[in-house]
Amino acid sequence: MWAFGRASGFASMLLLSASVLLGILTRSGRPLVQLPRVSVSLLHRNVSLMAVVFLIFHVGALLLDSYAQLHVTDVFVPFLGSYRPFWQGLGTVALDLLAAVVVTGLLRHRIGQRTFKLVHWLSYAMWPVAIAHSVGNGTDGTSAPVVAAVVVVSVAVVAAVAWRLSAGFLETARLRQLHGQWRRP
Amino acid sequence: MSADSRREAAARLHIDWTRCDGRGLCAELLPEALSRDDWGFPLAAPGRLAVDADKSNVPLKHSELGAAADAVKLCPVLALRLARP
Amino acid sequence: MTAAVGQLSPAAVREPWDGGSRLFAAGGRAGYAGHLAAYGPLPGHEPRGTLLAQLQASGLTGRGGAAFPAGPKLAAVAEAGGAARYATRPSGPVLIANGAEGEPLSFKDATLLHNAPHLVIDGLLATAQSVAASAIYIYTAAGNLDVVAAALAERPDAAGVILTESPDAFVAGQASAAVNFLETGRAIPVDLRRRLADSGFKGRPTLVQNVETWAQVALIARYGADWFRAAGVAGDPGTRLVSLSGDVPAQQVLEVPGGAPLTDVLATAGIRHDAVAAVLVGGFHGRWVRPEGVVLSVDEGAAGLGAGLAVRPGAGVLHVLGPGRCGLAATADMVDYLAGQSARQCGPCMFGLPALADVMRRLAGGGSGGSGRGGAGAGAGVAGPPLDPGLVDEVGRLSRLVSGRGACHHPDGTVRLIASALEVFADDIPWHLAGQCNSGHAGHAAVGLAGVRDQPGRVPAEGGRR
Missing domain, CATH: 1.20.1440.230 (NADH-ubiquinone oxidoreductase 51kDa subunit, iron-sulphur binding domain)
Structure with a gap:
């Protein structure tokens, strides 16, 4: 259980990072090389839901594991844990944020675009917290493969966020017009 | 042909132009019903509509209903609605 | 004060038909007393449905541009209001008089509000009574607020009418934009899921009519459908106001019967036919025509109008392009x-x-x-x-x-x-x-256009203030 809990946490971290990257790409409105916009959007959704599945494995396994001494309250209320309460608390914070993002994502049509967007912005807060949790709380958080993986996804996400903040990020209507068949006689 | 497809319309895809941002997911999902204009906004395919028809409500065939439901679900700005007759 | 007022006073309103002015019968800047003297009191508590029946029979169409029949529009609101009576929230119909007049070449709504505001108010009140309205709004440009406020204040029955200033923008006069503005303060059109008649202002059945339409309703409420149909033609009964501008001796508002030949209207205004190259009918959303053979009618398929081409008068704009203009x-x-x-x-x-x-x-x-x-x-x-x-x-x-x-x-x-x-x-x-x-002279057309837009008389604010 202990090993499974750690492995699923690691997988969830990778999937969440991929989801953030795909989410930024989705917002840009661009296709991914040959992959149409719809597929990018669906991939973002499905990778996110897979991250959630692995997160449930991660938390569930550690709840059942006697060594981890995780209580149900720790799953929802941060910083009360017995083992490295600060780093574990970050995991709880990330989980709560992710829950809000996923639930509002699934209920987008009910709650409306404005609320959805507002809550979805929390992803940018959730991701660094989750990364910090996996490094600081993981028993092998400082082992070479984990550090390498964290460095890779961090560089990727930071680069994506930099792109997100750059001027040419959005595929605006003006830009589509340039790609399109617009002609000036 | 176009008159037939209008009569057979299983539903109409309503475009809320005040929300539409021209991201183009709907045109990817419904390539036969929708193309995109100069700026990327969805455009009823030629032959779908009579000349003066309401271009904000695009008639769909039965075979397109599944893709249309996906388009409504996946539109990034919630600009689409399915209106069944 | 004199020039602008003189231009808009009923002295400038001439009638190219024999019946005399209907909408300006009380004279210029009619007060409540003058209004009552000319038209008589508004009929009292008539049985519900009488006004609707008369309106349906009258064939009145909206005077804001779209020319939608007023009777069916009121029927839809009355029906929705009837159904809503069993709703959990109070939800009586909302009536809105639209005097935003965003069309730059139109000034007939301002003229009407300055000279016959009580007819507009009468139309609203008579309808409010017949459909048990829950709210009444007059939505109009800044320059008309004072005169309308004064008119509301001088009569005993208009305490419930809410006066709201419309923004000065072309689309602010669009019906859903008007409702949107009253609800949210943003005068831009919205994508309608349901008709305004079913669900408009705060979800209530909502009737938006141009101010001139409401004035016509007031006349029909008093004198009935047959009287209304005595002017105009079967396909376009009654009279309408038109704003005449462009290469003309004087900008003016005319009251013309439905189906009026355009050349007659121009002649009435003293415009020689060789002084006209083309006329823009209906405003910026209207169409250019050569005036010969054109009749102003909402009934485009009108049979029995002779060889004339029926052109929809839209918001009632007639803008003359003189010879030599591009x-x-x-x-x-x-x-x-x-x-x-x-x-x-x-x-x-x-x-x-x-x-x-x-x-x-x-x-x-x-x-x-x-x-x-x-x-x-x-x-x-x-x-x-x-x-x-x-x-x-x-x-x-x-x-x-x-x-x-x-x-x-x-x-x-x-x-x-x-x-x-x-x-x-x-x-x-x-x-x-x-x-x-x-x-x-391509450049001159632009000057003519700008001249109308900046014309101080267009929104006769000077006349409104004392």
């Missing part, structure tokens, strides 16, 4: 203005109208060195570089792209204006493509 240049200026007036919320309108304006400007610019707007001094025969003949096709292609693709009819109206210009001024197009304008 219609393409005037149209390009209007499209420029309309592109700038897009609410910028619907993509095809936001991008398509500027693209159309650009192509029209280049088409109009033929003969003035391609500068188009502002080509002042570009006289007849001034040669510029020849233009790509594909420009005309491009206008058609862009027109098809924008029409019908918006939450309101702003793109459609713009396309209609352009299509009529290409038709009526078709003879000028080859000249323009060759780099010449044979009708001369």
Whole structure:
């Protein structure tokens, strides 16, 4: 259980990072090389839901594991844990944020675009917290493969966020017009 | 042909132009019903509509209903609605 | 004060028909006493449905531009209001008098509100009583607020009417924009899931009518459908106000019967037929016509009107283009203005109208060195570089792209204006493509247009204040 809990946490971290990257790409409105916009959007959704599945494995396994001494309250209320309460608390914070993002994502049509967007912005807060949790709380958080993986996804996400903040990020209507068949006689 | 497809319309895809941002997911999902204009906004395919028809409500065939439901679900700005007759 | 007021006083309102003015029968700047003396009191508590029946029989159509029949519109609201009576929340119908008059060439609504505000209020109150309305609004431009407020204050029965200032924007007068403004303070059109008659202001059944329509309702409530139909023709009964502007001796408001021949209307205003090259009928969302044989009627398929071409009067604008003016240049200026007036919320309108304006400007610019707007001094025969003949096709292609693709009819109206210009001024197009304008002063049309927009008399604020 202990090993499974750690492995699923690691997988969830990778999937969440991929989801953030795909989410930024989705917002840009661009296709991914040959992959149409719809597929990018669906991939973002499905990778996110897979991250959630692995997160449930991660938390569930550690709840059942006697060594981890995780209580149900720790799953929802941060910083009360017995083992490295600060780093574990970050995991709880990330989980709560992710829950809000996923639930509002699934209920987008009910709650409306404005609320959805507002809550979805929390992803940018959730991701660094989750990364910090996996490094600081993981028993092998400082082992070479984990550090390498964290460095890779961090560089990727930071680069994506930099792109997100750059001027040419959005595929605006003006830009589509340039790609399109617009002609000036 | 176009008159037939209008009569057979299983539903109409309503475009809320005040929300539409021209991201183009709907045109990817419904390539036969929708193309995109100069700026990327969805455009009823030629032959779908009579000349003066309401271009904000695009008639769909039965075979397109599944893709249309996906388009409504996946539109990034919630600009689409399915209106069944 | 004198010039602007004189222009808008009923002295300037002439009738090209024998029946005398209906809407201005109480005289200029009619107070409540004068109004009652001329028209008599508003009928009291009539049995419910009487007004609706009379309105249905009258054939009155909306005077704001769309010319939707007023009777069926009221019936829909009354029906929705009846159904809503069993709803959990109080939800009686909401009545809105739309006097926003965003159309730059129109001033008949301002004229009506300044001279006969009590008719508008009567129409609202009579209807409010017959459908048990829960709220009444008058939505109008800043320049009309004082006179309407004064009129409301001087009568005993109008305490419930709420007066609201409309923003000065072309689309602010669109019905859903008016409702949106009263609800949220943003005067831009919305995508309607349901008719306003079923669910408008705060979800209540809502009836938005132009102020002139409400004034006509007041007359029908008093004198009935048969009286109303005594003027006009079967397909377009009653009278309507028109705003006459452009190359005319004096800007004025006329009350004309439905189905009136355009040449008669111009003659009444003292305009010789050789002083007219073309007339813009209906406003910036209307169409250009050569006046001969044209009748102003909402009934475009009218049979029995002789050989006349029935042209919808829209918002009642008649804008005269004198000989020697370039219609393409005037149209390009209007499209420029309309592109700038897009609410910028619907993509095809936001991008398509500027693209159309650009192509029209280049088409109009033929003969003035391609500068188009502002080509002042570009006289007849001034040669510029020849233009790509594909420009005309491009206008058609862009027109098809924008029409019908918006939450309101702003793109459609713009396309209609352009299509009529290409038709009526078709003879000028080859000249323009060759780099010449044979009708001369392209720049002057722009000046004429701006003159109307900035005309102090258009919104007669000076007359309203004491």
